[in-house]
Amino acid sequence: MATAAAALVAGLSGCVGGTPQVQPGASEQAAAATSAGSARAATETAAPEPLAGTSGAPSATAADAVATATVTQTVTDALGRLAAGSPKPATAQVTDALTGAGIAPEALQVSQSRTPTGLEADAIEAAVLQGKDCVIGQVRDGAVTVTVLPVLASGKCFVGS
DSSP states (O other): OHHHHHHHHHHHTTTSSSOOOOOTTOHHHHHHHHHHTHHHHHHHHSOOOOOTTTSOOOOSSHHHHHHHHHHHHHHHHHHHHHHHHOSSOOHHHHHHHHHHTTOOGGGEEEOOSBOTTSOBOSOEEEEEEETTEEEEEEEETTEEEEEEEEOOTTSSSSSOO
């Protein structure tokens, strides 16, 4: 029973992040099971490959990856400068900051800074279409977050107009 438990722990260690937790008393058996398949375990504990089209990871080609990384850095820098001076920027301020940083207006989408009822939005988002990627930046109370997601089926980064 202890051997089966140790084998199960060693086998599942590649399925979850972090360090596998082994129960006291089974450590020798787990170590033997792990060392027997160390090459396999090393492969399993490496960062998993993202699923095609669902990961939000940059596009497959090296040129696309470099272009996406460049746009990501541009968006991060421009929004960071803007948020430092205006923690809750308006739509026009975000548009001006990003186009001023070299983002093409036709590749840019920016959310509204006011709701339809006239209230101030909690956060404002901007999206830059870069190949098959969308570089999405958000400013919320002066904090900037930028991520890369796949383009929607519509060919845009945001749903709606």
